[in-house]
Amino acid sequence: xxxxxxxxxxxxxSFVHKCDPRMKILFLIGYLVAVFLSADFYGLAACAAVLVLxxxxxxxxxxxxxxxxxxxLFLIVFTAxxxxxxxxxxxxxxIADVPLRWWIFNITVEGIRFMIFVMCxxxxxxxxxxxxxxxxxxxxxxxxLESLLTPLKWxxxxxxxxxxxxxxxxxxxxxxxxxxxxxxxxQRARGADFSHGGPVKRVKAIIxxxxxxxxxxxxxxxxxxxxxxxxxxxxxxxxxRYKKLTFTWRDLxxxxxxxxxxxxxxxxxxxxxxxx
Amino acid sequence: xxxxxFEHVCFSYGGEEGAFSLNDICLTxxxxxxxxxxxxxxxxxxxxxxxxNGLLSPHSGRIVVMGTDASGSAADxxxxxxxxxxxxxxxxxxxVASIVEDDVAFxxxxxxxxxxxxxRRIDFALxxxxxxxxxxxxxxxxxxxxxxxxxxxxxxxxxxxxLILDESTAMLDPRGRREVMxxxxxxxxxxxxxxxxxxxxxxxxxxxxxxxxxHRGEIVMRGTPxxxxxxxxxxxxxxxxxxxxxxxxxxxxxxxFPVATCLQPEELxxxxxxxxxxxxx
Numbered sequence: 001x002x003x004x005x006x007x008x009x010x011x012x013x014s015f016v017h018k019c020d021p022r023m024k025i026l027f028l029i030g031y032l033v034a035v036f037l038s039a040d041f042y043g044l045a046a047c048a049a050v051l052v053l054x055x056x057x058x059x060x061x062x063x064x065x066x067x068x069x070x071x072x073l074f075l076i077v078f079t080a081x082x083x084x085x086x087x088x089x090x091x092x093x094x095i096a097d098v099p100l101r102w103w104i105f106n107i108t109v110e111g112i113r114f115m116i117f118v119m120c121x122x123x124x125x126x127x128x129x130x131x132x133x134x135x136x137x138x139x140x141x142x143x144x145l146e147s148l149l150t151p152l153k154w155x156x157x158x159x160x161x162x163x164x165x166x167x168x169x170x171x172x173x174x175x176x177x178x179x180x181x182x183x184x185x186x187q188r189a190r191g192a193d194f195s196h197g198g199p200v201k202r203v204k205a206i207i208x209x210x211x212x213x214x215x216x217x218x219x220x221x222x223x224x225x226x227x228x229x230x231x232x233x234x235x236x237x238x239x240x241r242y243k244k245l246t247f248t249w250r251d252l253x254x255x256x257x258x259x260x261x262x263x264x265x266x267x268x269x270x271x272x273x274x275x276x
Numbered sequence: 277x278x279x280x281x282f283e284h285v286c287f288s289y290g291g292e293e294g295a296f297s298l299n300d301i302c303l304t305x306x307x308x309x310x311x312x313x314x315x316x317x318x319x320x321x322x323x324x325x326x327x328x329n330g331l332l333s334p335h336s337g338r339i340v341v342m343g344t345d346a347s348g349s350a351a352d353x354x355x356x357x358x359x360x361x362x363x364x365x366x367x368x369x370x371x372v373a374s375i376v377e378d379d380v381a382f383x384x385x386x387x388x389x390x391x392x393x394x395x396r397r398i399d400f401a402l403x404x405x406x407x408x409x410x411x412x413x414x415x416x417x418x419x420x421x422x423x424x425x426x427x428x429x430x431x432x433x434x435x436x437x438x439l440i441l442d443e444s445t446a447m448l449d450p451r452g453r454r455e456v457m458x459x460x461x462x463x464x465x466x467x468x469x470x471x472x473x474x475x476x477x478x479x480x481x482x483x484x485x486x487x488x489x490x491h492r493g494e495i496v497m498r499g500t501p502x503x504x505x506x507x508x509x510x511x512x513x514x515x516x517x518x519x520x521x522x523x524x525x526x527x528x529x530x531x532x533f534p535v536a537t538c539l540q541p542e543e544l545x546x547x548x549x550x551x552x553x554x555x556x557x
Contacts, residue, residue: 139374164372171374174416223369227427230329230362232354232386232434242381242394 008068010134014059015250017135021144023251024132030258031128034265035121042272043265044120050261051124051131060134068130069123076122080115087111113275142166147245161235168224172217179216183209277343279438279470280305280328285337287323297323299493301337307437310464310471312481312501315490316515321474324490325442328472329353329360342437358387361431365443367415367423376402376426377411383434394433401429404467405459421452425459432463438470439463445477457483478505478519482539489514505539 038044055065089108093100100107146163153159187208194205287298298320305311315321326332327339330346330353339346342359364370373379377398384394402408405425415423445453461483463469481487481501489497491514497504508518521544528535535551538544
C-alpha cells in the first residue's frame with residue numbers, strides 16, 4: 001500500500017510533461033470548450049486529431065491513457081443508451097420489416113448518429129483530462145491552480161491558504177495510508193475480518209478503523225500546526241514563493257494549437273454542410 | 277550573549293488555577309552551548325521547548341531569548357521564531373510538502389526571502405544534514421532518520437541561532453538516532469549552533485556540555501553530564517537511569533570488581549580489560 005500515490009502521474013520526460021501546468025490547465029479548459037462548440041463530426045474530428053497529438057507528444061503509452069476511460073465506461077454506455085432510446089429523430093430504424101418503436105422508445109437513424117456523437121465527446125473529454133493528470137504531478141497541478149486563481153485574491157479569497165491546504169492534503173495521503181494499514185493490522189491481530197462477509201458486514205468492520213484514523217489525523221494536524229508555526233508560518237502576505245512557474249516556447253505552441261483548434265471548430269460549424 | 281534565560285517561569289495547561297506543569301523554572305543557556313534536558317514523560321521538558329519559541333507563553337516569570345522577551349508582541353515572537361528552530365518528535369508531522377526541497381523552502385518562504393536566497397539556503401541546509409542528493413526526493417519514501425534530517429534541514433534553512441530538539445530521536449531506530457546525533461553534534465562544534473537537546477536517552481546527554489534533570493515540572497539536578505551521572509542513586513529517584521555502560525560498571529562494582537564508573541562503552545571495555553589483567557583471569 002506504500003506505493004499508492006494520489007493521481008496517476010506517469011514519470012517520463014516529454015514535451016507535454018515539460019509544459020507549464022498553468023498552460024496545461026488552460027488548454028484543458030479550452031479543449032472542453034472546443035469539444036462542446038463542435039456541432040458536428042467535422043469539429044470532433046479536429047478535436048480528435050489534437051488529442052492524438054497530445055497523447056503522442058506525452059510519451060505515455062496509449063494503454064495507460066485508455067485505462068482512465070474504463071472508470072467512466074458505465075457513464076458512457078448509460079448516456080449512449082438514453083440517447084439511443086429517447087432521441088427525437090424522424091426516420092425509425094426498420095430491421096426485417098419490424099420498426100424499432102415500442103411504447104415511448106423510438107430508435108431512429110438520427111438517434112444512432114447522435115449517440116455516437118455524444119460517446120465521442122465524453123471519450124475525448126476523459127482522454128484529455130487523463131493526459132493532464134498523467135503528465136502533471138499533483139504538486140505542480142496545485143501550484144498551477146494557485147497561480148491561475150491569484151486574481152481571486154482581489155476579492156479576498158485566501159488563494160494561498162487554499163493551495164497550502166491542498167498540498168498538505170496531498171502530502172499526507174501516503175502517511176495516512178500507512179496509518180490505515182497499521183490500524184487494520186492491529187485490528188486483524190485482534191481477530192477483525194475485513195475480507196469476508198456481505199457489504200454491510202464489511203462496512204461495519206471498517207468503522208473501528210475509521211475512528212482511530214480520524215483521531216490520529218486530528219492529533220497529526222495539531223502537531224503539524226505547531227511545527228508550521230515554529231517555522232515562522234503566520235499566513236501573512238509577505239510570504240514569498242520559492243517555486244516559480246515560467247512559460248516557455250512549449251507553452252506558446254500549446255496556446256497556438258488551442259487557438260487554431262477553437263477557430264477551426266467555429267469555422268467548420270459555419271461553412272461545412274451538417275451531417276447530423 | 278545569553279541565548280535563553282528563564283527567570284522564575286511558571287506554566288500550567290489547566291489555566292492559572294490548575295496544577296503547574298512547570299514550577300518556578302530558572303535556567304540560562306549561553307550562546308554556542310550544548311545543553312541537555314533530561315526527564316521522564318510528563319516531567320515538563322516538552323513544555324519547556326514550547327515556551328522557548330512562543331508556542332506557549334508563561335503565566336508568570338520572564339523568558340528572554342536572544343535578547344527578546346518571549347511573552348511580547350507578535351512581532352517579538354516572530355523574531356524569536358527566526359532565532360529558535362524546534363525539531364519535534366515525529367518527522368511525519370513536520371513535513372508540509374511532497375518534495376524535499378519544497379519542504380525545506382517552507383521556512384525561508386515564511387520569512388519572505390527572495391527566491392535566489394531561498395535556493396542558497398536549501399543548498400546550505402541540505403548539505404548541513406548530509407542530504408544534498410535527495411533534493412527532489414519524496415519524504416514519504418525516506419527512512420525515519422533521513423526524514424528527521426530533512427525536518428532538521430527545514431528548521432536550519434531559517435538559519436536560527438538556537439536549535440531545540442524535542443525528543444527528536446525518540447521515534448527512530450538506533451541507526452537513525454546516530455545519524456541525527458552526528459548532525460547535531462557537528463552543527464554545535466563547527467557552526468557554533470546553540471543546542472538544547474530534550475531527551476530521555478541518557479547516552480545522548482553525554483554529548484552535552486551541561487545538563488538539567490526535570491521532575492514534575494521542576495529542575496531537580498543541574499551540572500555537567502558526568503556530575504549528574506555520578507549521582508546515580510539520586511537519578512533513580514526521578515525514574516532515570518545511567519547510560520548502559522554506567523549501569524554495567526555499577527553492577528560490576530556491586531559484585532566486588534574494582535572497576536571505575538564508566539559512561540561510554542569504550543571506556544568500560546578498557547576498564548574491564550585493565551581489571552581482568554590485574555586479576556589474571
